[in-house]
Amino acid sequence: MPPDSPAPPPLTARRILVAGTSGAGKSTLARRVSNALGLPYTELDSLFHGPGWTPRAEFEDDVRAVVAQDAWVSEWQYTPVRPLLLERAELLVWLDLPTPVALWQVGRRTLRRRLRRTELWNGNLEPPLWTVLADRDHILRWAWRTRHKLRGLDARLAREAPHLQVVRLRSRRAVERWVHSLA
Template structure:
């Protein structure tokens, strides 16, 4: 497992960003895409159909994505993870503190999206805030319930795939400005 100061073994062309819901995967994936010039595909846009239903073409779309020479996306969804890791050159793991970083971030994002009625993938909007209490898969509850799963999943991958583990916000900034930027110079 690589840390923030370790150089990357090679210039990555296919990158997945992992972490619990709300940690900032998509934000970091977009930044990586900007710096490297590699196209970013938001995996939520492939997964969510109207009314938050899974799109039937999701797995086929992921297969088409991973067949490309270069891409950056988020490491999510059980059907997609094996396809993504089989072709990825690098996995970046956002393992930020849950209580002080991720939880406030996912709550703020959810409330902001709901109050502004932001249109997300395929016209979806965040459900009413009261669903936090009624929906066991509400994004904030989901983030809390799955917060430890990556600590089980990711260590098993490091045999086959370089993994960069970033544990603090400042580590993210240092890695982006250091190891990642160094690989594209």
């Protein structure tokens, strides 16, 4: 498939994943796909993060319940549940944006959420901005450290999930074209 293929998913795709690095816009795109196709959306971060940013013990069971449904849209993240998601998914949309774009997006999002004190999942808020200096796993440092984690994803998916259709989007423009093609 060409790198920035704007082709819409087949009409039969009813279980859709969105992959990308931190800040690529996985949740935003998954919501847009959900709305465009009338499919239910589940945000995996909301299932994973309990109060105080503690991982929820029920996370994997909750994901199993989601993927058991006939139709869904979600993000492809959290290593322990990726195989569960891949097994049932029909389409994976890969946001393969340039690193500066993803880092700009995650930085802008983090700043906005912190300044507005936006509640995220289960009462959690973005930590104070200075923690980027002290917390090795602060989202901005995490995004930088893991920016190459999806390198070679197309080859891995061909081996691990040959049934899966993959749409790889490498620019914001390609994302917009693809989303508009769903309407």
